[in-house]
Amino acid sequence: xxxITFPDNSVREYEKGIKALEVAKSISEGLARNVVGxxxxxxxxxxxxxxxxxxxxxxxxxxxxEGKDVFWHTSSHIMANAxxxxxxxxxxxxxxxxxxxxxxxxxxxxxxxxxxxxxxxxEMKKIVKEASQLERxxxxxxxxxxxxxxxxxxxxxxxxxxxxxxxxxxxYKHGDFVDLxxxxxxxxxxKPKAIKLLSIAGAYWRGNEKNKMLQRIYxxxxxxxxxxxxxxxxxxxxxxxxxxxxxxxLELFFMSESGPGFPFFLPKGVEVKNELMKYWREVHKKxxxxxxxxxxxxxxxxxxxSGHWFxxxxxxxxxxxxxxDFAIKPMNCPGGILVYANSMxxxxxxxxxxxxxxxxxxxxxxxxxxxxxxxxxFTQDDAHIFMLPEQIKDEIKGVAQLIDEMxxxxxxxxxxxxxxxxxxxxxxxxxxxxxxxxxxxxLVELGLDFVINEGDGAFYGPKIDFHLTDCIGRTxxxxxxxxxxxxxxxFELEYIGxxxxxxxxxxxxxxxxxxxxxxxxxxxxxxxxxxxxxxxxVQVKVLPISDKFMDYAQKVKKQLEALNIRVExxxxxxxxGYKIREAQMEKVPFMFVVGEKEAENxxxxxxxxxxxxxxxxSIDEISSIILDKIKNRENDSPQLL
RNA sequence: GCUAAUGUGGCUCAGGGGUAGAGCAAUUGAUUCGUAAUCAAUAGAUCAGGGGUUCAAAUCCCCUCAUUAGCUCCA
Numbered sequence: 001x002x003x004i005t006f007p008d009n010s011v012r013e014y015e016k017g018i019k020a021l022e023v024a025k026s027i028s029e030g031l032a033r034n035v036v037g038x039x040x041x042x043x044x045x046x047x048x049x050x051x052x053x054x055x056x057x058x059x060x061x062x063x064x065x066e067g068k069d070v071f072w073h074t075s076s077h078i079m080a081n082a083x084x085x086x087x088x089x090x091x092x093x094x095x096x097x098x099x100x101x102x103x104x105x106x107x108x109x110x111x112x113x114x115x116x117x118x119x120x121x122x123e124m125k126k127i128v129k130e131a132s133q134l135e136r137x138x139x140x141x142x143x144x145x146x147x148x149x150x151x152x153x154x155x156x157x158x159x160x161x162x163x164x165x166x167x168x169x170x171x172y173k174h175g176d177f178v179d180l181x182x183x184x185x186x187x188x189x190x191k192p193k194a195i196k197l198l199s200i201a202g203a204y205w206r207g208n209e210k211n212k213m214l215q216r217i218y219x220x221x222x223x224x225x226x227x228x229x230x231x232x233x234x235x236x237x238x239x240x241x242x243x244x245x246x247x248x249x250l251e252l253f254f255m256s257e258s259g260p261g262f263p264f265f266l267p268k269g270v271e272v273k274n275e276l277m278k279y280w281r282e283v284h285k286k287x288x289x290x291x292x293x294x295x296x297x298x299x300x301x302x303x304x305x306s307g308h309w310f311x312x313x314x315x316x317x318x319x320x321x322x323x324x325d326f327a328i329k330p331m332n333c334p335g336g337i338l339v340y341a342n343s344m345x346x347x348x349x350x351x352x353x354x355x356x357x358x359x360x361x362x363x364x365x366x367x368x369x370x371x372x373x374x375x376x377x378f379t380q381d382d383a384h385i386f387m388l389p390e391q392i393k394d395e396i397k398g399v400a401q402l403i404d405e406m407x408x409x410x411x412x413x414x415x416x417x418x419x420x421x422x423x424x425x426x427x428x429x430x431x432x433x434x435x436x437x438x439x440x441x442x443l444v445e446l447g448l449d450f451v452i453n454e455g456d457g458a459f460y461g462p463k464i465d466f467h468l469t470d471c472i473g474r475t476x477x478x479x480x481x482x483x484x485x486x487x488x489x490x491f492e493l494e495y496i497g498x499x500x501x502x503x504x505x506x507x508x509x510x511x512x513x514x515x516x517x518x519x520x521x522x523x524x525x526x527x528x529x530x531x532x533x534x535x536x537x538v539q540v541k542v543l544p545i546s547d548k549f550m551d552y553a554q555k556v557k558k559q560l561e562a563l564n565i566r567v568e569x570x571x572x573x574x575x576x577g578y579k580i581r582e583a584q585m586e587k588v589p590f591m592f593v594v595g596e597k598e599a600e601n602x603x604x605x606x607x608x609x610x611x612x613x614x615x616x617x618s619i620d621e622i623s624s625i626i627l628d629k630i631k632n633r634e635n636d637s638p639q640l641l
Numbered sequence: 642g643c644u645a646a647u648g649u650g651g652c653u654c655a656g657g658g659g660u661a662g663a664g665c666a667a668u669u670g671a672u673u674c675g676u677a678a679u680c681a682a683u684a685g686a687u688c689a690g691g692g693g694u695u696c697a698a699a700u701c702c703c704c705u706c707a708u709u710a711g712c713u714c715c716a
Contacts, residue, residue, distance in 0.1 A: 103711095114646080201711030202644025209713045213644055216711070244709095248652080257689080257707050315714090360716090365642050366707090368714060378716065465716095477716060515716040546673035573673070581677035595675060605676080613676065 072097035074134065074186040075124075075195070075221040080104045081177035082123035083217075092179065093155040093205060093214050099473065100231075101220030105203055107155065112215050117197040120217075124195050131190035132175035136183055144169040148180060155205065156180045192221035194228035241471035241639075243524035244371040250529050250586065252537070253372065253520075261369045261376030263517060268537035271566065272523075273516060275535050277357065279409070279633065280381055280513070287402050289353040289383060294335025296359065300325035305490055306334040315362045332358035333484075333509055336384040337491050345495040350505070351387035351395050357516075358382050372521035373476055379516040386488075386495070386505040392435065395508065396442035396464070396481060403466055403479040403512045404448070411635040412526060415475070416448050417465045419456035426460055427485040435483045436462045460486035466514075471525040478514035478522065483507075528639035530587040530609065534630045540567045541588045542604075543579040545595030552599040556592060556619060563623055565630075584609060589636070590626060610638035 076095035079102070083090050087110050095104030110116075139147060141160065148156040159180060160169060172181045174189050186192075197219040205211040222228045239245070247253045252269035255262075265273065281291070297319070303309040308316065308330065317328040329335060336356055345352065361377045368374050387395055400416075407414055418439055421432045439462055443450050450464070457463055466479035484507045487493075494502045513519035523531070533539055540560055544553040553569055560567040568588075570579045576593060583591045592604035598616065606614040606622050629636060 111645080199710055200645060203712045204643080207713075209643070213712075215644075218711080255708085260707065362715085365714065367642065367644095367712085369708090374715075380716065480716075511716070513716090518716060543676090545675055548673065573671095575672095575674050575679060576676060577674090578678055579676090584677055591676085593676065597675085607676065 069097040070184055070186060071192065071223075072102040072221065073181075073184075074189065075192045075219065076102035076104050077134075077172065077174065077177065077179055077181070077185070078124050078127050078189055078192060078221075079120065079197075079217065079219055080106075080179060081127050081175070082120050083108075084177065085123055086119060091155055092153055094159075095179075101198065101218060103216050103218045105205070105214040105216050107205075107212065107214045112200050112217060114200075121195050121197055125193075127175065127189055128191075128193055128195075130175055131188050133188050134172050134174045134185040136170055136172055136185075138168055138170050141165075141167075141169060144171075144180070147171075151178070153180075191223050194222040194225045196220055196228055196232065235472065238471045238473075241525045241528040242371075243373075243471075243521040246524050246529040247372070247521075250524075250537075252524065255371070260366065261364060261374075263372055263375055263377075269520070271537040272531060272535050273520060276513070276516065276520070276523075280357075280406075283402065283406060284355050284383070287353070287398065289355040291355045291357070292336065292339050294329075294332060294339060294356060294358065296361075297321075297326050297328055298335065300327065302334050302338070303327050306337075306487065307490060308334070315364070317361050317363055328361045329358070330360050330362045332356050332360060332380060332382045333384060333487055334491075336382070337487060337493065340384070340386060340493060341491060345386070345505070347388060347495055347497050347503075350495070351385050351391050353383060353385045355381070355383040372517045372524075373470065375515075375517055378518065380511050381513045381516060383510050385508045385510065386493070387508075389434070389506055392438040392483070392506060392508075393442050396439055397446055399481050399508070399510050399512075400442060400446055400448065400464065403481075404446070406512050407466070407468075407479075409633055409635070410523065410526070411637075412468055412522075414469075414478075415467050416443065416450035417453050417456075417467065418443065418450050419453040419458075419463050419465065421462060422455045422457050422459055424459050425457075431485060432462065435485075439464055439481075439483070458482055458484075460484050468519075468522045468526075470522060471528075476514075476518055476522060478519055479510070479512050480514065481508060481510045484509050526639075527637040530637050530639045531589075532629075532633070532635050532637045533589040533626060534633045536587075536589050537566065538568045538586065538588050539565050539626065539630075540590045540592055541583045541586070542567060542569045542592045542594060543576060543583065544569075544571070545576050545593065547573060549594050549596065549599050553594050556594060556604060559619055560623060563627060565623060565626060580607065590622070592622075 073096065076097065080092050080095055083104070083106060084092070087108050090106050090108035090110075093105035093107060095102065141163075144160050145157055148160060156179075163169065169180070170182060171178055172183055172185050173179075197217060199218045201216050201218070202213045203216040204213055220228070220231065222231065244255075247269070250268065251266045252272065253263050253265045256264060284291070300309060300318075303316070309327070312330060316330050319326050319328070335358070336354055339354065340352070357379060359377060359379045364374060364376050369376070385395055385399075418436075420436050421429075425432065440452075443464065461483035463480055463482040465477045467475040468478050469475050488504050488507045493505055493507070495505050497503045523535075531537070542553045542557050542560075544550055550571060553571070557567050557569045570583065572579070576595075580591060580593075587609060589609055591607040591609075593607060594604055598604050601616070603616045603618050604622065605616050608614055628634075
């Protein structure tokens with residue numbers, strides 16, 4: 001129910017959903033120009049920000065997320081209030097709600113440490129107890145600036161100054177605290193009773209690294225203590241899936257101080273990677289790709305032609321060979337282009353899909369490194385597609401479909417972003433419009449949901465990004481499809497058209513996994529290390545009851561090996577319970593227990609990692625089940641999110 | 642790169658100015674066992690690296706490196 005108070009003090013109630021549109025309509029017709037609040041989920045929230053400055057409806061959505069946003073936004077005000085009480089010289093910057101909680105950026109002499117959290121939390125609890133009403137008021141621009149100047153809030157003054165001329169400048173006040181804010185807010189400070197400050201970090205004012213670094217405090221609040229407890233427990237659980245932890249425990253990969261950002265892969269990790277690449281080649285071959293390889297190190301002249309030497313140099317590892325500058329490739333495109341340019345092409349060959357599994361090196365900032373997700377050397381499952389302008393849409397569709405097919409194989413859900421022309425761009429606007437329309441149409445025709453990132457495209461072309469989520473909800477860009485108008489021109493690429501004349505091809509640059517390393521990291525977290533059988537580094541572990549049955553166990557192992565099943569034999573003189581426990585912790589999909597019974601009947605007692613004991617089966621029977629799972633790449637991980 | 646925190650045997654962690662401690666793993670021996678931990682013994686660390694303060698530094702201070710959480714950047 002949405003309760004709207006009208007200027008004549010009459011109150012009308014509306015249903016959620018379709019009725020909300022009526023509310024919107026009455027507001028836009030001026031009936032409720034000065035609406036003060038709406039009730040959502042039993043909580044009164046402000047409605048002012050549903051109006052544009054011109055009185056038109058901008059935003060009217062009554063979903064849970066908004067309820068949470070309001071709750072956490074008010075919480076951020078409470079935190080700022082508490083900090084101002086404890087450190088009166090603190091200057092406030094911005095403090096929004098985020099997906100999981102809220103933060104506030106603060107400029108203050110005092111260096112916050114973890115021990116301060118308790119103090120701040122205690123002060124916040126006092127403010128909650130005070131249960132002050134949140135009151136909204138507006139000020140004309142000049143007065144607002146003066147107000148904030150007097151309050152010694154230089155960041156707020158800057159924010160006001162940057163608002164459009166005709167913007168409504170609103171403030172929210174509760175108790176002894178006032179903040180420049182568009183709202184909306186809770187009615188009172190009494191609700192966020194369960195409070196937890198989570199972390200402290202530096203953040204540049206306005207996100208610009210040239211600006212001063214402020215202190216950002218993250219927190220989360222709930223109405224009930226139980227909800228907070230559950231949330232913290234959930235975070236704790238999520239951390240157990242962390243690919244860095246599992247990578248070590250399951251002996252998949254490791255990082256060494258000898259090569260920060262350069263991962264080492266252990267035999268088991270390589271098994272998984274190889275299986276991924278086998279799948280990749282199969283799918284790409286079917287989709288009409290050819291595969292090439294280009295060198296890791298290429299000379300300066302090439303990188304100058306591509307533009308990287310000037311625009312990307314600080315990220316490139318360079319070296320000198322025979323008194324000439326060379327660079328280790330940070331991207332595969334120039335190499336791929338040399339392959340294209342190596343021979344003449346006809347329009348009849350298009351679209352020409354040229355894949356390359358290429359290892360690239362980029363000198364990322366040390367602080368940006370993150371397990372396998374952000375490394376300095378990684379392998380892109382790259383491809384460059386050369387085509388005619390009229391082939392763009394279908395080709396994009398094909399690639400998006402391919403990526404969707406691949407992600408579905410892993411049971412992943414993902415979200416798609418379409419990034420459009422940035423302020424600085426190369427080429428003609430009409431080409432950009434054409435390309436953006438083609439990208440968008442392709443996505444719409446495929447029925448994929450996507451969000452548009454206005455102006456976030458690369459300077460050489462618009463792009464579609466595919467994002468996957470890690471164990472604690474951070475999203476990572478994996479697949480991407482980028483149109484590139486720049487490189488074909490820089491390298492003067494050509495093809496012979498139907499008219500016998502030379503033309504410039506359209507080029508797209510795309511990756512499906514993105515980076516094999518990052519994808520592997522996501523994979524580990526999504527499966528919590530329990531890979532589906534087809535990917536599992538060890539698919540079957542043979543566990544003899546005692547040494548007496550070692551010969552039979554060996555025989556079973558050989559039989560499985562002959563079928564290309566990845567099998568290990570636990571030949572230690574341990575009890576069966578111990579061996580099972582270990583195999584279980586290694587997340588091996590199948591355990592074959594063999595003892596006297598099995599050796600006599602030529603069977604194995606099958607134990608599946610999730611379902612437990614499946615009873616005795618002949619080796620033929622169980623291996624055909626396993627081979628089927630492998631062949632179909634069945635998604636039998638018990639851990640999928 | 643920036644802000645903050647952290648760095649102790651292979652792993653997880655305790656200790657926090659008086660010459661290093663646990664559990665797991667490892668090794669050896671015994672046990673030959675029926676579905677998530679058999680028993681015993683042994684070995685393993687100049688406490689990230691370097692410098693300083695001190696009679697004495699893993700512990701306090703400084704620098705460097707790495708890691709973690711963010712920011713910035715990005716696959």
